[in-house]
Amino acid sequence: MSTTRTDTVAAPRRFPLREVILFVALLVAVLGVYGVMGAAYSTRMLVEAACYAILALGLTIQWGYAGQFNAGVMGFVALGGFCAMFFSVPVNEAFWGSELPGELGVVLAYIVGAVLLVVGASRLDRLGVPKRLRTLITVVLAVVLYLVVISAFRDVAGQIEDQAGFIGGLGLPAWVGWIIGGALAGGVGYFIGHVCLGLRSDYLAIATIGIAEIIKAFLKNSDWLTRGTATYSQLPWPVPGPAEVGFTLARALYFSVTAVMIAVIFFLLHRAYHAPWGRMIRAIRDNEISAAAMGKDINKRRLEIFVLGCILMGIGGAVLASFNSLFDPQGYLPLNHTFLVLVMVILGGPGNNLGTIFGALAVYVIWLMSEPLALFVMELVVNFGEGAFGWEAPASLDSRALQARVFVIGLLITLVLRFAPKGLLPEKVKHVD
């Protein structure tokens, strides 16, 4: 009897013609952009595309590996961006020099105390209190404590805004913020996943859309923490900046950092996909009931994969914010940071890491190039309209032309789902004869 298992036998090697053709076409397109737009601009495009590739890998784990649909990528990206800002921005002496840190600490201690009290009250039934009474006590206590703590908190936040502007950063290297950003996004993902993953898959989509809007609202309105709509620019880079070595070289250095990150993530995911863990995840996706019958803990695995995806999104968002050197909570849009990533994944091939990276690079190049293209087409239409009908175009035409891209993204999503549901580079499912 042979000891090798059939599913570990390598599939017959064939020449990856499709992959080669697609990547060569992509290379030609990128070189074309280099020729037309110049090196500095094109390198910036490559770095941003690489950041999006990290986001897309996060989504491909959730959607491609496990069939979970996360419609709130934007929220996790924004969390990562916030961490990148908070940890790398220089220390604000005006805040730390005053008595405000102490007051903020006291309020935070109040919050922890209040949470502990409420949790304690919710366990009162163990002391013999009837369950209905326990629920009543818990709810009333939670409401009262919330009101007390939140008004104290508003006071301190207002004082910080008046006296110090905002609390500033911690002045640590950028990569600390990237790691913590991933961890924070993973924590939020754990909370959402814990609530929703045992239920219908639609509920996860609804809840993630909600949490994304909430995170954005929080970051936008917490002036004491993020400067809100005033935004914060000049986030430091982990590599020498444009001021020291020039735009192209600095961006190329940054690109090499992101490329190494993608390579590491790709390698780890590749190993995980072919490991027993990856097989188990696919088994759960394809047939939940039989996976459960084999004794797999479905909800725990799902939570694992959801959190993993969120961590990658947080890291990607942090890298992106550091690169843009700007943290602008209002700049996080569902279109740019959720649906664009979704298109990258479903067009490239959900569940296929190489396809996802291809999708991320290709879609980002098209997306960036579509802006001048949309304006150009709109101009043609206006000229034609004026010439043929004497139509007077409204003044806000430029902003409207960009809205046409929203339509195209939507059309792309529906068309891909209809005609190429597996993407350009489909996931290779091994068949065991």
Next chain:
Amino acid sequence: MNELVFFINNVVIAGSVTGSIYAIGAVGVTLIFSIMRFAHFAHGDMMTFGAFMVLLLTTLFPQAGAAIGVPTPLIMLPLAIVLTAALAVGIDRAFYKPLRAHGVKPIVMVIGSLGVTLMLQGLIRLFAGTGGESLYVDDRKEIFRLALPIEGVRVPVVVTEPQLYLFVLTIVCVVGLHFFLSRSRLGKAMRAMSDNPALAQASGINTNTIVAVTWVIAGGLAAIAGTLLSLDVTFKPDLSFFLLLPIFAAAIVGGVGHPYGAIAGGFVVGFAETLAVFNWSVLLRPFRDSLPDWLAQAGNLAFVGTEYKIVVPFFILVAILVWRPTGIFKGKVI
């Protein structure tokens, strides 16, 4: 007493207004959920589309309402309902039906509906621009101030004209829907299909007709809700994203697939929102002398600021998913 009138204006009336809009929207979502088993994310944009049609027709014929004595947007509403219903059926034929024919998972339908959302949003913004516009093009918004006949009350109860129309239309919709679902042949067939699609088909119900009727009803209700919302405030092309969460929260609170539950859920979410942003210290003001100092001094006792309004439906959603995922009325689909 002035404080009480303030409470009525800011909570009872405002809560009923948002509650009615959420309720009408959530009914559509829950009907689609019960027939086609997927969360229809493009519902918010169908609402915006309906309101946009009303805006378009009103700007074309601003004088139409003056002849009868009602605001023009309301005259145009039936037309907009027809257009939106046609759009809904068309979208289903073009985008959802092929997916259904492929037998995809419900979550793929959800992603498809997100694609439709973006397409509608792009189209609406392409034609309407990105700014807000009032639906009252040529008419004037009447504001009724009802002074209460009680000694010492100076603040009147304020109701605007669109709010009155809103209450009337909501009641008409709810009653009409009730009779449709419980008395008519089509309504009964719809309920049968939501209970058991295979059995409904086996007993001779034409499921294609039912799907089309569902879209007509959902589209019509979406147009009504969107128009009423835009009448009350202004028409904004980017309404939909802020409507999605409360509407889905309402549908889930009421029990998914349960139209009456959705109505109740809509009012629960609407009132919860207004209660959460209401500044409770106003109500404490009459008792200022007998209260402890720290409570009397508190300036702002609102649960959340208006900028965090969206947290409320989310909190309700999470709470209901944790404690009772079937909703208060025991929805059929989990």
